[in-house]
Amino acid sequence: MSPLVLPEPSSEALAEVHEPLRRVLGWLASLRDAQGRVICPEHKIEHTGKSAYVALLACELARASEDLAERERLVELALQQGRRLVARLEREGTSPCHTFRPGRHDPFNCSNSVIDGGACSDVLAHLSRELDGRVGADDVRAFREASLLHARTYLRYAVLDKGVPAQRAWGLTGLAAAYHLSRDPELERAALEAVGVLEGIQHEDGSYPYHPVDWGAGHPGASDVSSFYQSRLSGFLIHSLEQLGRSPALSLFAGPIQRGLEFTCALQGPDGKKCGLVEAKPWYWGATYEVASHVFDVHALARGWEIFGRPRYGAAAANAWRAWVAHLSSAGQPASHMPGPGRGRSYQCPLFWAAHAAWVARAIKPLACALDRFPPGGALPGKHERSSIDLEITWFPRAQLVRLEDARVVAWVRGARPGSNVHHGSPQGAGLLQVVRKTDGAELVERCRMRGAQEAEWNGVAGSMSLARGWNSGKDELRFAFWLARVEARAGRRLTALAVPLRVLRRGVLAYAQADVSSAFALAPHVTLLSDGVELQSSLAWRDGSAVDDSSLVRTFRLDGDGVAVREEILSSGAARGLEYALPKAARDARIEARVVEYRLG
Structure with a gap:
């Protein structure tokens, strides 16, 4: 199908996007300390890669605001967080690599250098363009130089050697954005090679392995597909290709992206939530579903609808957004799932989920148009764009879904x-x-x-009960249980921390030893x-x-x-x-x- 020429969305639809994003940004901004650092309530640390998205969200909402005072306040917030990113760019010992701290250096950052670096380089490049003429020339130059230094000394290599495809794609967003600033052919060459590798690791049915066995997965289950990570590969590819000056609609790129979006749509139910039991990384979540990843779904699907013109993508973006907003508190703190029997706390922190909403800010217009066109409760267009659904059976052979x-x-x-x-x-x-x-x-x-x-x-x-079967299944997870306990203790939940190793022993060893x-x-x-x-x-x-x-x-x-x-x-x-x-x-x-x-x- 052809790209859409989007109409101007209604003021109601724009408000339906802007208000939750402003709420989220307000909550994130409230976490700042006297130095302007956004400090995570759970991990007691500045997650620099997420602070980057605070800056991006502020910048995009400033662009959308018609209120001069609000625009100035948002630009100041973006500038403050941009400066924080520059301050956290450090050399790795005697290596020529410069990375954004804490990255992998503090385990309580719960991230790594390629994820944080991709976000920081991407956002700094964005700020250097969008704030040029609105802030001092020294800041613009610092943003540009930091983005390029990290991309040239680290990202150009990391996007080709990390074991998790979603992490490579995240790094790619920063590498491509740095190329957009410099037109450096070395950055372009590495970025296009990374695009090709990501397309090659994608399954033919559109799904992606979370961590391929050939790329170093420590357990076969990690190579399963992931409803949590699926959409960000498509969305990151769309964003990166545009930064590289390539249209995602070109046949060379369109096929893999659309296959990925089709699989994302297939995971979504009529309530906008995805089937969370298709998940390589279930330990992240305290329920059988999560909406934390919906912001990536919304970005990928809304942009996919705009680029490829498939109504199915627009309707799915609108549904995913409404489900995410339904899990947002009045203060702007997201939840991954609603409480209920058998549910518990998720591993990832709300600061991560809130910061990632910046990706929605990159798709405000197509999302608002989707909200106008696809009202709540409307039928989701079928895979073949039928106006009504009779029976639809869709088979994804590699995912076996x-x-x-x-x-x-x-x-x-x-x-x-x-x-x-x-x-x-x-x-x-x-x-x-x-x-x-x-x-x-x-x-x-x-x-x-x-x-x-x-x-x-x-x-x-x-x-009968087999302790050998249980031990073989869960022995390696017991060591990881002590890390999970440290995270709980860091958040002040000391009694919960004491219970974590016993819980993993019960669920990961004894349950697998049973004769059930x-x-x-x-x-x-x-x-x-x-x-x-x-x-x-x-x-x-x-x-x-x-x-x-x-x-x-x-x-x-x-x-x-x-x-x-x-x-x-x-x-x-x-x-x-x-x-x-x-x-x-x-x-x-x-x-x-x-x-x-x-x-x-x-």
Whole structure:
């Protein structure tokens, strides 16, 4: 499709974007100390890479403001934080590299030099252009020189050797922005090579591995796809290509970007929230979903709609934004999820989530236009831009994910996946992940990430407790548990800190040692696509993914316009005993026999 010529958005839609962003910026600005440092309440540190986004958000809101006094106040805030970034650029010992501190040097920064450096170089380049003529020439020159020095001595190398694709892409945003300032061919060469590498690591179905095994993942589960990280690769590529003077709409770049956006759309439900059970890094979150990443979704999808003209992207951007705003406090502090049974505190801090809202500020106009065009509760345009959805079955073979949608529900079915442990890899698969009803956003299958016996699954026991199985699954995570405890203690939650190692021992070792088996734990089902759904030939497995010998089952999920019709059949239970099917509370029209269960969700 063709790029859009965006109309001027309504004042109501602009306010729907500006007001939450101003609220967030107000909360971030309130965290400053006497030196102007934005100090994280959780980690008691200045997260310099996030301070960069405070400057960017202030700069973009200043550009959008019609109030002279507000503009001056916002420019002053952007200038203050820009100066903080310059002050934190330091040489790495005797190395020629200059990096923004703390970066990797303070573990409580919870970041690294390529993430922080990408953000800082990107924003400093932006400030040097946008504030030129509005602040002193010395500041503009300092911003420019700091951006270029970091890009030339560090980012040009880091974007080609970091093991996590999203981190390479983050560094790329700073490298490309520095090139935009200088037209340095060495920076351009490294940036374009990084673009090519990111396109090469993308799966053919549009998904990305969080940390590819070939790039050094320490656990196979880390190579799984990630609903949290997916969209930022597409968004960072769009931004970086434009900084490099290349149009993302060129055929060379458009295919990978659009495939990535399609996968992002497929993860989104009718309530704007994503299926969080497709996640290589589940330890980050205290629930089975998160909205912290929605600001990256909004940026990528809104810009994607503007560039490629696909209504699906615009509608998804509007839905993601509304869901994010619904999790924003009146003071401007974001939440990753709502409280509820089985939910807890997320690892990442609200300062990170708030600062990342600056990416939305880069897409204010297309987002506001999307809010005008796609009102709440409207039908999401289908993959093929149909005006109404009958039945839609979308298959992503590398991610082994099937998205099912009809007039009543959206559902996700997972096939095979990498092995997982308490911290790495999607916690369940080989069946139904989630079903969301369109009319009210109700989740029709209860999910708790660490629960052994889940709804819509066969659950039982096989053999006996195996401490060896538990130890092999979780021994490496026990050391990491002490780091998690330090983070809790740093935030002043000392009792919680004491409990963390015991919790990881219980969840990461003892739970995996139990004799519990489930259909949700299988790693390698065979997937057959049907005209109206999907069928899985699978097995029972222990929590570590080890299959129960001689167990066999067939799981069928079909759409008929009235929801998901489920048929579960045990062909052989193998060595499993006490096998029972946990019928969802929301199930209707249920028929239960000894080895066959049928019901409907809708």
